[in-house]
Amino acid sequence: MIFHVSSTAVAPPPAVNPPxxxxxxxxxxxxxxxxxxxxxLCVTAFAHTANEPVERRANEPWMKxxxxxxxxxxxxxxxxxxxxxxxxxxxxxxxxxxIWKANYAPLNAVNFGVSGDRTQxxxxxxxxxxxxxxxxxxxxxxxxxxxxGFNSDKKTPRNTLPEIADGIExxxxxxxxxxxxxxxLLLAIFPRGEKDSKFRADVAExxxxxxxxxxxxxxxxxxxxxxxxxxxxxxxxDIMPDLLHPNAKGYTIWAETIKEPLANLLK
Numbered sequence: 001m002i003f004h005v006s007s008t009a010v011a012p013p014p015a016v017n018p019p020x021x022x023x024x025x026x027x028x029x030x031x032x033x034x035x036x037x038x039x040x041l042c043v044t045a046f047a048h049t050a051n052e053p054v055e056r057r058a059n060e061p062w063m064k065x066x067x068x069x070x071x072x073x074x075x076x077x078x079x080x081x082x083x084x085x086x087x088x089x090x091x092x093x094x095x096x097x098x099i100w101k102a103n104y105a106p107l108n109a110v111n112f113g114v115s116g117d118r119t120q121x122x123x124x125x126x127x128x129x130x131x132x133x134x135x136x137x138x139x140x141x142x143x144x145x146x147x148x149g150f151n152s153d154k155k156t157p158r159n160t161l162p163e164i165a166d167g168i169e170x171x172x173x174x175x176x177x178x179x180x181x182x183x184x185l186l187l188a189i190f191p192r193g194e195k196d197s198k199f200r201a202d203v204a205e206x207x208x209x210x211x212x213x214x215x216x217x218x219x220x221x222x223x224x225x226x227x228x229x230x231x232x233x234x235x236x237x238d239i240m241p242d243l244l245h246p247n248a249k250g251y252t253i254w255a256e257t258i259k260e261p262l263a264n265l266l267k
Contacts, residue, residue: 086143090113095251118158161202190244191228195232
């Protein structure tokens with residue numbers, strides 16, 4: 001191989017701050033995993049914001065909620081079902097509370113959903129004490145809708161769709177490592193927005209990517225999104241008034257749709 005060297009003087013590149021050592025280590029692990037095909041590492045060649053655990057450091061209510069979950073997780077309370085996710089899971093506490101009491105309170109179910117969370121925030125929470133002594137038979141997980149869209153500049157995408165799928169996979173992988181006897185009911189991201197919107201298309205694509213995570217032995221992928229849609233594909237405001245978050249009717253649909261699959265996983 002011949003290298004050509006120019007004699008023209010070139011100004012040195014401007015100094016840049018090196019990446020955090022945490023990110024360097026993570027990238028090294030991912031590259032090593034890709035080269036050696038180590039199952040616990042071989043997911044993506046490079047780390048990115050969706051599959052790197054991130055603390056919402058500036059959000060005091062978020063941290064308070066997390067620390068409360070950690071205290072709950074320290075106790076093995078006979079929890080049979082653990083729900084984890086973002087605001088859609090979080091709102092079982094209010095919009096879906098009566099349905100929760102009827103369906104999940106008898107199972108000593110625990111809800112660790114937090115509004116606004118993305119895949120990286122959930123991963124950080126799981127890695128920092130939210131599993132604890134809990135030994136659920138089933139983990140119901142839905143995450144990723146908050147990774148879709150743009151950052152505050154309205155120009156930079158929060159994550160690409162494959163990155164979002166990587167982030168969901170990172171959470172699944174961590175749950176499998178920490179709770180090897182639990183079944184994971186991985187729910188497709190719920191449909192959002194108008195029928196022909198980019199949000200709707202992006203959600204559908206991410207769901208296509210994560211469907212492959214279901215092996216029907218440990219991880220069970222389930223897309224209940226069509227249950228929320230009208231025959232023409234529109235998302236009814238009678239079920240999701242803001243075209244994102246279910247109301248009580250939506251939570252009823254959710255509970256009824258997963259009732260039988262959840263019962264089978266609990267056997």
